[in-house]
Amino acid sequence: xxxxxxxxxxxxxxxxxxxxxxxxxxxxxxxxxxxxxxxxxxxxxxxxxxxxxxxxxxxxxxxxxxx
Numbered sequence: 001x002x003x004x005x006x007x008x009x010x011x012x013x014x015x016x017x018x019x020x021x022x023x024x025x026x027x028x029x030x031x032x033x034x035x036x037x038x039x040x041x042x043x044x045x046x047x048x049x050x051x052x053x054x055x056x057x058x059x060x061x062x063x064x065x066x067x
Contacts, residue, residue, distance in 0.1 A: 001027045005046040007037030007063060009055040017050065034058025041067040 004026050008014035014030055021028045029044050031037035034051075035058050041049060049067065053060035 001025075002048070003027045003029065003044060003046040005029045005031065005037065005040055005044065005049045005051075007031045007034060007040075007049065007051040007055070007060070009033050009052060013052075034060065034063040037063050038066045 004021055006014055006017050006021070006028060008017065009032060011032070014032070018028050018030055029040050029046060031040045034055050037049070037051060038058070049064070051060040051063050
């Protein structure tokens with residue numbers, strides 16, 4: 001199954017994305033900020049990362065550089 005990591009700090013947006021992706025049959029992981037996103041990416045090796053660019057603590061560009 002295809003694994004997707006959603007990194008989004010806004011709860012409503014993150015939950016909507018996860019619901020849509022689950023409906024389409026994807027295995028979805030979630031992270032509420034960039035720091036958690038990096039940890040999740042290293043732990044689960046997703047096939048795709050959907051990442052917000054503007055986040056607190058660690059922005060999306062920093063996340064993608066770390067992963």
